[in-house]
Amino acid sequence: MSSSLRFEVVGEAFKKKAIGVPAPTERPSEFFGKYVFTRQKMYKYLPADVYEKMCDVIDNGASLDLKTADAVAAGMKKWAMELGVTHCTHWFQPLTEGTAEKHDAFVEHDGKGGMVEEFSGKQLIQQEPDASSFPNGGIRSTFEARGYSAWDPASPVFVIGDTLMIPTIFISYTGEALDYKAPLKKAIHAVDKAATDVCHYFYPDVKKVISNLGWEQEYFLVDEGLYATRPDLLMTGRTLMGHESAKNQQMDDHYFGSIPERVAEFMKDLEIQALELGIPCKTRHNEVAPNQFELAPIFEETNLAVDHNMLLMSLMKRIARKHGFRCLLHEKPFAGINGSGKHNNWSLATDTGILLHGPGRTPTDNLRFVTFIVETLMAVYRHNGLLKASIMSATNAHRLGGHEAPPAIISSFLGKQLSDILEHLENSTDDELIDVASKHGMKLDIPQIPELLIDNTDRNRTSPFAFTGNRFEFRAVGSQANCAAAMIVINAAMAEALINFKKRVDALLDKGVDKTKAILQVVREDIKTCKPIHFDGNGYSEEWQEEAKRRGLDTERSCPLVFDRYLDESSVNMFETTHVFNRNEIEARNEIKWETYTKKVQIEARIFGDMCMNHIIPVATRYQSALIDNVHKVQEVFPHEKSAKLNAKNIELIETISAHTSFIAENVEQMIENRKVANRIENVREKAIAYHDTVAPMLESIRYHVDKLELIVDDEIWPLPKYRELLFIR
Ligand code: ADP
Ligand code: MG
Numbered sequence: 001m002s003s004s005l006r007f008e009v010v011g012e013a014f015k016k017k018a019i020g021v022p023a024p025t026e027r028p029s030e031f032f033g034k035y036v037f038t039r040q041k042m043y044k045y046l047p048a049d050v051y052e053k054m055c056d057v058i059d060n061g062a063s064l065d066l067k068t069a070d071a072v073a074a075g076m077k078k079w080a081m082e083l084g085v086t087h088c089t090h091w092f093q094p095l096t097e098g099t100a101e102k103h104d105a106f107v108e109h110d111g112k113g114g115m116v117e118e119f120s121g122k123q124l125i126q127q128e129p130d131a132s133s134f135p136n137g138g139i140r141s142t143f144e145a146r147g148y149s150a151w152d153p154a155s156p157v158f159v160i161g162d163t164l165m166i167p168t169i170f171i172s173y174t175g176e177a178l179d180y181k182a183p184l185k186k187a188i189h190a191v192d193k194a195a196t197d198v199c200h201y202f203y204p205d206v207k208k209v210i211s212n213l214g215w216e217q218e219y220f221l222v223d224e225g226l227y228a229t230r231p232d233l234l235m236t237g238r239t240l241m242g243h244e245s246a247k248n249q250q251m252d253d254h255y256f257g258s259i260p261e262r263v264a265e266f267m268k269d270l271e272i273q274a275l276e277l278g279i280p281c282k283t284r285h286n287e288v289a290p291n292q293f294e295l296a297p298i299f300e301e302t303n304l305a306v307d308h309n310m311l312l313m314s315l316m317k318r319i320a321r322k323h324g325f326r327c328l329l330h331e332k333p334f335a336g337i338n339g340s341g342k343h344n345n346w347s348l349a350t351d352t353g354i355l356l357h358g359p360g361r362t363p364t365d366n367l368r369f370v371t372f373i374v375e376t377l378m379a380v381y382r383h384n385g386l387l388k389a390s391i392m393s394a395t396n397a398h399r400l401g402g403h404e405a406p407p408a409i410i411s412s413f414l415g416k417q418l419s420d421i422l423e424h425l426e427n428s429t430d431d432e433l434i435d436v437a438s439k440h441g442m443k444l445d446i447p448q449i450p451e452l453l454i455d456n457t458d459r460n461r462t463s464p465f466a467f468t469g470n471r472f473e474f475r476a477v478g479s480q481a482n483c484a485a486a487m488i489v490i491n492a493a494m495a496e497a498l499i500n501f502k503k504r505v506d507a508l509l510d511k512g513v514d515k516t517k518a519i520l521q522v523v524r525e526d527i528k529t530c531k532p533i534h535f536d537g538n539g540y541s542e543e544w545q546e547e548a549k550r551r552g553l554d555t556e557r558s559c560p561l562v563f564d565r566y567l568d569e570s571s572v573n574m575f576e577t578t579h580v581f582n583r584n585e586i587e588a589r590n591e592i593k594w595e596t597y598t599k600k601v602q603i604e605a606r607i608f609g610d611m612c613m614n615h616i617i618p619v620a621t622r623y624q625s626a627l628i629d630n631v632h633k634v635q636e637v638f639p640h641e642k643s644a645k646l647n648a649k650n651i652e653l654i655e656t657i658s659a660h661t662s663f664i665a666e667n668v669e670q671m672i673e674n675r676k677v678a679n680r681i682e683n684v685r686e687k688a689i690a691y692h693d694t695v696a697p698m699l700e701s702i703r704y705h706v707d708k709l710e711l712i713v714d715d716e717i718w719p720l721p722k723y724r725e726l727l728f729i730r
Contacts, residue, residue, distance in 0.1 A: 028275050035083070035159040036278040037076055045075035057153050061189075064153065069121030076157060077106065077119040080164045088119060088164040090127040090149040093180045094134040095592050097482055099310050100170075102129050103163055124166060125151045134170075135595070136178055137588030146173045152181065155307045158277050167307050176585050180484035181306070183580050187211075187488045188302055190495035190578040195348055195355065198375075198498045201505070201519060202368040206350045211491050212471070214299025215309050216283075218340035218479050219316060220291050220328040221263060226721040227326040231615075232607055236600075237330035237395070237480075240608045240699060241616070243707040244336040245724035248290060259286060263293065266323040270295070273315055279308045288404075289337040290727040299345060299471075302491070306484045309342070313480070329480035332398035334723060335703075339399035340479035344486055347471035348372065348494070357470035367519060370425060374526045375501050376472060377412055379493035380465055381533035383574065384410040385554030385565040387465075388476070390489040392562045393593075394600035396478030401557060403540050406464030406476040408557045409548045411535035413463030419536060425520075426527045462539035492578045499577070501526070560688035563593045594688040598678075601691040601699075605675055608699055609668045615719045616706050617661050623713045624657040657712060660705040671698040 042051050050071040056062040080088075089101040104127075108118035127149045134147065148171050155167035170179035177183050188211050195209035227233050232240040259267065271281045280298040287294050295316075300308065313329060320327035332339035348355045356376070358369025380387060387410050392400070401408040414422070460466055464476040477486050501522060508518035532551035537544060549555050556562050565571060566586050575581040581589075627650050634650075635643045678690035710718060 031272070032275050032280070033278040034276040037079060037157045038278070041079055042072075042075070045079045047071060047075075050075070054153065064125070066121050066125070069125050071121070073119050073121045073124040076124065076164065077117070080119075080159055081106075081117065083159050084162060085159055085164050086162045088123065088166060090129065090151070090168040091165045092129075092149050092168045092170040093306075093310060093482060093484070094170055094178060095137075095180070095589065096135060097480060099314060100129070100134070101163075101165070102127070119164075127168070129170075134178060135592045136172065137591035137595075147171065147178055148173070152185070152303070154185075154301075155304050156278065158311075160277070176588070177581070180482045180488070181303070183488050183585075184306060184484040184491075185303060186580045187491040187495070187578065190580060191348065191491040191498070194495040194498035194502070194578075195372075196350075198371065198502055199350060199355070199368070201515060202364050202371075203350070203352075206352070208351050209355065210349050210351075211302040211487070212299050212345075212347045212349055212354075213302040213305035213483060213487060214296065214345035214471070215305060215477075215483055216294055216296040216343040216345070217309065217312060217316075218287055218292060218294045218342065220289070220330075220333050220340065221266065221293065221320060221325040222291060222328060222333075222726050224321065224324050224326050226726055230720055230726075231611055232604075233326070233328070233333070235607045236604050237328060238333045238398075239335070239723075239726070240604060241611065241703050241706040241710075242334065242720070242723045242726075243710045245290075245722070245727055248337045248723070248727065259284075259293075262323065262325075266320060266325060267293070267295070269323065270315060270319045273319060274312055277308075277311060277315070279312055287338070287340075289334070292338065292340065299347075302346075302487050306482065306487060309483050331393075331396045331478045331480065332402075334727065336723075337727075338404045339402065341399065341405055341475060342477045342479050342481065342483065344474040344477045344483055345468070345471045346474060346487070346490055354470050356467075356472070363516075367516065367523075370421065371501070371519060371523055373414075373418065373467070374422070374523050374530065375497040376494060377530040377533055378501075378526050379490065379497040380410060380412055381530040382497070382570065383489065383493040384533060385556070385562070386568070386571045386574075387474075387486070387489050387493070388554060388556075389562050389565040390485045391474075391476045391478060391481060392559055393478055393481065394559060394597045395480065396476075397557075397559045399478065400476060406462065407539045407544065408562075409539070409544070409553055409555050410464050410476070410533075411539065411548065411553065412472070412533050413460040413466040413536050414534055415460075415467060415536065418467055419534070422527050422534075426524055460536060460539075463535070464539070488580060492574060492580045495578045496574045558689070558692055559597055560594055560685060560692050563590055563597075563685075563688075566590050566593075591684050594684040597688045598684070598691045601696050602675065604699060605671055605695050608702070609671060611720075612664050612668050612702065612706060616709060617665060619717050619719050620657050620661050620709050620713055622717060624654055624661075626714075627654050627657075653712065657709065660709050660712075663705045664702055664709075667698060667702045671695060671702070674698065 037045075039055070042054055046054065050068055053062070053064075053068050054072060057064050057068075085106070087103040087105050089103045091099055091101050094100050104123070106117045106119050107115045110116040128146055129149055149168035150171065152167045152169055157164055157166045159165065167181075169177070169182040169185065171182055172178055191211055192209045196206055199206040199209060222233070230239065232238065267284050271284070274281050274297075280300065281295060282298045283294070283296040285294055286292070295312070297305075297308065297312075299305065316327045316329070329340065331341065347357075355368065355372045358365060358373075388408065399405045461475075464474065466473045466475065474486055474490065477483060504522045504525075505515075505518045508521060509515060513521070532553060535544070535548075545555060554562075554565065567590060572583050572586060575586060576583070631647045631650055631654070634646050637643070638646060674690075674694040678687055678695060681687040681690055710722065
């Protein structure tokens with residue numbers, strides 16, 4: 001039996017059934033936002049004064065009274081019931097990395113023994129999910145199990161199936177955040193305020209600064225039938241064993257390759273449903289590794305973009321199953337090939353234009369451009385360790401520093417042109433204002449090919465925080481992470497940098513220094529200060545590790561220790577002055593981070609140990625017995641000298657198998673012992689460190705022997721689908 005037929009492949013069945021996705025009869029522009037209570041729908045379903053009030057709430061953060069909420073709820077109910085909706089839920093983002101919901105039907109007693117459909121403003125605004133089972137890091141002791149979810153009007157409600165989904169924040173009885181969204185909204189507010197104040201030096205009319213996020217979501221697809229036979233994938237989202245396939249990504253033939261038909265069907269289905277839910281999907285392509293793909297929408301305001309990313313991840317998982325796939329969002333599902341990230345393209349914009357866009361036409365535009373660039377660099381420099389902590393997790397740790405993803409050191413790539421501008425500015429006198437051409441055409445001597453507009457930034461894939469023309473691209477974010485974690489830190493850190501900037505400029509203005517000169521002086525100071533964060537070289541190189549250490553950048557790689565950066569005085573201070581977190585919240589969150597780390601490694605170690613003992617060793621021993629049998633039979637048939645010669649190779653193999661199986665058995669036992677020792681540690685941080693130092697490395701060292709056995713043991717009896725089967729969708 002050929003190895004690929006050992007496992008029933010759902011994909012084959014799927015192909016036979018040919019469940020195609022019918023081409024929609026409408027254009028995307030017609031079905032975009034079909035299931036979202038958009039402004040247009042608000043206009044249609046709400047009384048004029050209520051509509052006006054809601055616009056004020058959404059655009060200007062005006063507060064919402066219960067009477068307006070009741071009127072909004074009535075309009076929403078009408079719209080939702082026309083779509084067949086019967087239930088509603090608050091939809092929130094607890095610290096589990098996923099989303100949570102609790103559905104309530106639209107029904108109430110009518111007082112006459114019957115039922116009536118009811119959805120009030122109070123239900124829209126607030127729910128009290130019993131929150132004792134969500135991670136809280138000790139903020140909410142179990143006797144006070146109340147948590148509140150509160151409507152976020154900035155993210156429109158939407159419909160999935162028969163349920164009206166209401167995006168909400170999730171806080172404790174005492175007002176502390178138990179989710180990602182509450183602190184994100186605070187960070188966005190802080191950066192809006194700080195950046196608007198700084199903008200007024202340049203453009204007095206600016207009313208608001210918006211934080212934008214454009215994420216690019218990478219993911220793997222595997223056949224559902226094969227997935228079901230891998231306990232490691234099922235339980236941990238990654239393969240804990242498996243030898244590299246002879247062919248994987250070395251031919252570079254997958255990246256941007258043509259998309260397999262089955263996958264194309266999945267993508268089409270996904271995009272239609274995402275567009276209907278208001279996610280502005282734009283780009284799709286094959287990624288570097290086999291079976292790896294990417295989806296990117298057009299960027300949006302950060303709060304909404306985060307919600308849309310959470311929604312998309314759940315859509316991906318659901319729709320993949322309809323197509324006989326499982327969608328893997330783990331950062332490193334397969335060893336030896338690329339893992340998945342989620343680039344976070346971040347920028348700030350005013351109500352009229354993007355602040356990181358430049359250089360501009362006028363000296364004012366240029367000064368605004370360098371100010372915002374340099375203060376971003378200051379934010380990243382001051383909090384480089386914290387930014388790394390914001391994207392660090394048990395799963396993303398497998399990807400960072402792996403020569404395929406950004407190194408575990410945060411630095412910023414600026415490209416030649418921007419580097420030149422900063423250098424020029426640092427060394428120029430006050431009167432020489434920066435004057436650089438923005439884009440310049442490049443003539444290509446190829447017939448029929450038009451002149452290309454070359455973006456004034458080059459590309460450097462090894463940089464975790466790269467300037468890419470009008471935004472910074474934070475590339476270290478993990479594929480399954482909630483983008484909010486990174487966005488909270490970058491926006492809060494930027495707010496802090498801008499507040500400090502303004503303080504120093506204002507002090508000079510008070511002394512009577514001319515405004516432009518004052519700004520230039522502070523910018524120049526900061527260019528010098530933040531120099532260590534600027535690195536345009538190869539982030540994967542050994543030298544960079546050394547160089548970064550010399551520059552004082554954070555080079556820690558141990559996940560539990562990286563989390564310490566949240567508790568640095570500079571971090572606590574930054575979060576408190578920007579009103580994003582108080583110390584209590586940060587401490588609670590870190591407890592959750594350490595606990596989550598421990599649990600993830602613990603689950604992996606358990607599953608891995610079971611697989612070694614129940615799958616691998618029995619099969620290796622069975623094959624070894626077959627070899628021993630064969631040796632005996634050869635001895636029976638041939639004279640001693642000849643049989644010794646014929647058996648030599650097999651005896652060697654028998655010994656090799658023994659060596660591997662005993663290593664595995666002994667070390668699995670040791671790993672269990674190490675876990676027991678770690679489990680006795682009370683302190684959550686110390687426990688996580690013990691898991692990191694004494695359990696996690698054993699998964700790797702034992703795996704090496706399992707993977708060697710995979711190469712030796714008869715393919716027919718090997719109990720798990722191999723990488724070559726998992727990774728090539730047919
Ligand atoms: P890459 O070459 O890195 O794959 P893409 O062009 O595919 O980049 O995706 C870039 C992402 O950046 C898209 O989601 C896009 O909407 C987003 N983006 C573009 N401009 C901005 C901006 N000013 N602010 C934030 N995101 C942006
Ligand atoms: Mg990118």
